[in-house]
Amino acid sequence: MKQGIHPEYRKVVFMDTSTGFKFITGSTKNSNETVEWEDGNSYPLIRVETSSDSHPFYTGRQKFTQADGRVDKFNKKYGLKDANAAK
Template sequence: MKEGIHPNYREVCFVDLSNGSQFIIRSCANTKETIKLDDGRELPLFKLETSSESHPFYTGTQKSVDTMGGRVEKFRSRYARAGK
């Protein structure tokens, strides 16, 4: 393998800032911070705004469009005659 052309592929700790969940995977993500884990390892830290642990699509807490003040029903009643 040539020297200096490959990315730095190593274990990185990703932390979800919205709920504090952590997961460790191998990645090439550039990081400036490190984190000390419970098992004594010190890994690069990458902070995420949201992950599958907190995203509404994966957690099942997404809101229905119809619960926003009946906007869908207003639209349907307004344009029901136009479709006929």
């Protein structure tokens, strides 16, 4: 292995800003914020918007979009009938 080309990993706490979920892992990211972890040590804190705690793929709480298009949505909202619809 070549010397001096590999990054230096250290323990970092990642916090999901939408749920407050925190987890510790190895990372090369830098941060000015620190947080005290359950073991009593201080670690750099990295804030993320989405983690496995809030991502719909992992939680199963997906937002389903309507199958209707924009025109159909507009027509439903304003009560307009489709002239081409079967009678």
